[in-house]
Amino acid sequence: MRFACLHLLFAVAAMAQFDPEYVVPKENPHATPADLKNGQQLFMGQCARCHGPKGEGGRGPVLAQPRLRRAPDDESLFLVIRDGIRGTEMPSGDSLDTLETWQLAAYIRSIGRIASESVPGDPKHGQDLFQNKAHCSQCHIVNGQGGSLGPELTEIATLRGAAHLRATVLDPTSTLSQGFLQVRLVGKDGRRITGVRVNEDTFTIQVRDLKGGLHSFQKDDLKELHRDAGKTPMPAFSTVLSPAEVDDVIAYLATLRGNQ
Amino acid sequence: MRIALCVWAAVLPLAAQVSYERLRQAEANPGDWLTYSGSYNAQRYSALNQITAANVRGLRPVWVYQMNTTERVEASPLVAGGVMYVSEPGGSVTALDTATGRPFWRYVRTLPKVARGCCGQVNRGVAILNDMVYVGTFDSHLVALDINSGIVRWDTEVADPKLGYSITGAPLALKDKVVVGVAGGEYGVRGLIDAYDARTGQRAWRFWTVPAAGEPGSETWAGDTNKTGAAPTWVTGAYDPEQNTVFWGTGNPGPDWNGDARAGDNLYSDSLVALDGDSGKLKWYFQFTPHDTHDWDSTEVPVLADAVVRGEKHKAVLFGNRNAFYYVLDRTNGKFLAGKPFAKQSWAKGLDDSGRPIVLPNTEPTVQGARVYPDLTGGTNWFSPSFSPQANLFYVASRDGGGMYLKGNAVYKPGAQFNGGGQGPILGEEMQGIIRALDPNTGNLKWEFKLRSDAEAGILSTAGNLVFAGANEGDFFALDASTGHALWHFQTGGLINANPVTYLSGGKQQVAIATGNSIFAFGLGE
Numbered sequence: 027m028r029f030a031c032l033h034l035l036f037a038v039a040a041m042a043q044f045d046p047e048y049v050v051p052k053e054n055p056h057a058t059p060a061d062l063k064n065g066q067q068l069f070m071g072q073c074a075r076c077h078g079p080k081g082e083g084g085r086g087p088v089l090a091q092p093r094l095r096r097a098p099d100d101e102s103l104f105l106v107i108r109d110g111i112r113g114t115e116m117p118s119g120d121s122l123d124t125l126e127t128w129q130l131a132a133y134i135r136s137i138g139r140i141a142s143e144s145v146p147g148d149p150k151h152g153q154d155l156f157q158n159k160a161h162c163s164q165c166h167i168v169n170g171q172g173g174s175l176g177p178e179l180t181e182i183a184t185l186r187g188a189a190h191l192r193a194t195v196l197d198p199t200s201t202l203s204q205g206f207l208q209v210r211l212v213g214k215d216g217r218r219i220t221g222v223r224v225n226e227d228t229f230t231i232q233v234r235d236l237k238g239g240l241h242s243f244q245k246d247d248l249k250e251l252h253r254d255a256g257k258t259p260m261p262a263f264s265t266v267l268s269p270a271e272v273d274d275v276i277a278y279l280a281t282l283r284g285n286q
Numbered sequence: 287m288r289i290a291l292c293v294w295a296a297v298l299p300l301a302a303q304v305s306y307e308r309l310r311q312a313e314a315n316p317g318d319w320l321t322y323s324g325s326y327n328a329q330r331y332s333a334l335n336q337i338t339a340a341n342v343r344g345l346r347p348v349w350v351y352q353m354n355t356t357e358r359v360e361a362s363p364l365v366a367g368g369v370m371y372v373s374e375p376g377g378s379v380t381a382l383d384t385a386t387g388r389p390f391w392r393y394v395r396t397l398p399k400v401a402r403g404c405c406g407q408v409n410r411g412v413a414i415l416n417d418m419v420y421v422g423t424f425d426s427h428l429v430a431l432d433i434n435s436g437i438v439r440w441d442t443e444v445a446d447p448k449l450g451y452s453i454t455g456a457p458l459a460l461k462d463k464v465v466v467g468v469a470g471g472e473y474g475v476r477g478l479i480d481a482y483d484a485r486t487g488q489r490a491w492r493f494w495t496v497p498a499a500g501e502p503g504s505e506t507w508a509g510d511t512n513k514t515g516a517a518p519t520w521v522t523g524a525y526d527p528e529q530n531t532v533f534w535g536t537g538n539p540g541p542d543w544n545g546d547a548r549a550g551d552n553l554y555s556d557s558l559v560a561l562d563g564d565s566g567k568l569k570w571y572f573q574f575t576p577h578d579t580h581d582w583d584s585t586e587v588p589v590l591a592d593a594v595v596r597g598e599k600h601k602a603v604l605f606g607n608r609n610a611f612y613y614v615l616d617r618t619n620g621k622f623l624a625g626k627p628f629a630k631q632s633w634a635k636g637l638d639d640s641g642r643p644i645v646l647p648n649t650e651p652t653v654q655g656a657r658v659y660p661d662l663t664g665g666t667n668w669f670s671p672s673f674s675p676q677a678n679l680f681y682v683a684s685r686d687g688g689g690m691y692l693k694g695n696a697v698y699k700p701g702a703q704f705n706g707g708g709q710g711p712i713l714g715e716e717m718q719g720i721i722r723a724l725d726p727n728t729g730n731l732k733w734e735f736k737l738r739s740d741a742e743a744g745i746l747s748t749a750g751n752l753v754f755a756g757a758n759e760g761d762f763f764a765l766d767a768s769t770g771h772a773l774w775h776f777q778t779g780g781l782i783n784a785n786p787v788t789y790l791s792g793g794k795q796q797v798a799i800a801t802g803n804s805i806f807a808f809g810l811g812e
Contacts, residue, residue, distance in 0.1 A: 123702075204713075204714075204716075205716075226738050226759070227738050227757060227759035227760065227761050227777065228736075228737050228738045228757045228759065228761045228763065228775070229761055229763070229772070229775045229777075230777070
């Protein structure tokens with residue numbers, strides 16, 4: 027085959043039996059306890075690495091929540107599992123057959139009905155820390171307010187679980203996403219820029235500096251290009267906040283669910 | 287269905303006839319680009335030299351043709367007499383004026399629901415012979431179109447699309463026949479190479495790439511696993527008119543990642559087969575990856591050239607294989623002459639004197655995942671290599687990176703995928719695409735040019751001492767053919783997953799490439 031499963035990031039000990047003429051029913055026809063059990067096995071093998079073993083999120087969004095933004099009903103959940111989500115890291119489940127896809131969907135729905143994890147801390151105090159002492163707003167937009175160097179956090183609780191958020195706050199280098207790269211550039215004109223790579227091709231690179239400003243260079247016009255793999259401009263807050271304050275910030279972040 | 291875009295097309299200077307003799311002499315008439323790889327020797331090299339290392343910085347887009355598709359565009363256009371014939375996803379075809387980029391005619395293939403394939407409704411190109419254009423379709427038909435109008439002359443089903451057969455590669459026209467291969471390696475089809483009478487569409491011969499029970503080679507399949515043995519043939523081969531030999535690569539055995547049931551070498555999967563052009567009879571074969579369990583199809587383009595190995599000159603075939611090894615074979619008998627890795631690999635200690643890989647232990651897919659280089663997309667893939675007789679270098683778009691190979695169950699059901707596993711990523715590692723120039727006689731690296739990420743586009747070399755190639759991020763670029771030094775680049779704004787071609791339009795050299803859903807044609811400014 028050609029690039030078969032080029033996007034099949036998490037393939038698969040399973041039969042691949044996709045029928046192109048299959049009409050997807052509105053409701054899951056395979057949600058018995060036995061289906062859920064098989065779905066759980068499939069989930070652990072293929073989904074847990076990104077979505078967490080309990081669906082608590084990680085590199086991929088939290089699935090242990092009542093409503094999934096991209097899959098509000100059974101039919102759309104089936105299609106997301108089968109086809110993936112274009113433009114994201116979510117691959118298509120090319121190697122799952124129809125039954126297995128439904129079983130996986132049934133299990134994902136079941137973890138959404140489990141009470142979400144409790145997060146200790148005072149979210150209101152956490153919001154204050156976020157905006158003032160920790161200066162998170164300098165780099166992160168929440169509900170339209172804040173700086174744009176770091177990722178927007180308006181819906182972060184739907185995308186990442188509390189454990190992942192805690193790990194990031196304490197040591198952001200421990201959770202850097204694939205492709206994230208801090209760079210330091212020195213132009214032939216002597217300009218020095220430290221920032222985050224926002225795009226790059228073979229001949230050019232685009233960078234957001236630490237104040238959020240955008241720059242684009244031909245690589246031929248650079249005197250130096252340093253790739254600080256494994257680094258990030260975000261500080262480790264383990265030395266800035268007390269453990270109780272970290273709890274409060276995480277508790278605040280866990281409330282950020284967009285318009286849900 | 288056909289849409290007449292220009293009712294007075296008949297008065298325009300369309301190419302009338304492209305005889306077999308013109309195809310044979312393609313290298314000597316570089317103003318046209320008449321076969322998938324430019325000539326029967328499949329070197330993807332052009333003697334055109336208007337665009338050179340000295341002036342390539344002046345290269346600019348001349349026109350852009352946008353297809354109405356969201357499918358991946360992998361087409362290599364053909365050009366005859368100033369008209370470009372480009373296939374579109376699914377098997378549609380458009381004839382374009384190379385001066386303006388405007389269409390003369392369009393043939394639209396409407397696909398039935400039963401059409402299926404592993405990797406999108408791609409199509410890599412057409413063939414031309416005399417007054418017809420030939421295209422293979424995603425629903426596995428071979429269609430002959432009138433060269434001046436796009437009207438269907440004949441339409442023949444090659445194989446049953448309900449079983450998972452499709453056609454994504456360009457046909458190859460020779461003498462009075464049109465040769466075509468099939469895709470379907472993920473569906474447990476039985477692979478084949480067919481030739482059809484160019485005038486009538488009647489099948490002239492068929493070569494099954496998996497032998498039937500009792501035939502030579504069937505002993506390399508345990509039990510009746512040959513019935514679902516795959517070995518598809520989805521990339522266009524080469525042709526040696528002197529020997530009247532067709533050279534064609536074959537793909538993975540089925541199921542891809544679980545070889546437990548199909549013990550044996552699994553002939554003629556992952557091989558190069560040499561067939562008689564008149565009868566389709568097998569002259570010889572060379573299997574690159576016996577008993578493959580990594581999906582390393584050998585459906586790369588075989589390049590015909592002379593090679594000097596250990597002081598002796600050979601009529602050779604040069605082959606950059608998906609398994610990350612480069613091979614030099616004697617094309618008169620299939621004997622292995624030389625070979626070595628050209629991309630990162632961890633599965634074989636090397637090649638023995640016959641060219642057979644010395645496979646390392648613990649490189650088979652497992653339920654937990656086995657880390658092996660290259661990944662399933664391979665050290666290279668279907669996108670074309672190039673050989674420049676001027677620079678005496680073999681160019682290959684290569685990929686350094688691995689995957690976690692997973693083994694799973696495989697149960698055959700007609701028309702459904704039959705994979706038996708898959709591949710996961712090696713977390714934290716990125717694929718590194720590299721344009722590499724090899725000594726054609728030895729495979730020794732002469733220079734390399736690193737890309738930002740993956741390499742998924744083919745290579746064109748020219749007598750202007752240039753190499754043209756593309757990158758995933760949309761860069762189309764020219765390198766010095768002797769040194770690999772970057773000379774020119776243009777950001778096209780779309781994924782480049784196709785092969786460049788070059789030709790004359792109104793006496794001026796153009797270079798064209800499919801990128802995104804478009805064809806870009808470049809030329810020097812006035």
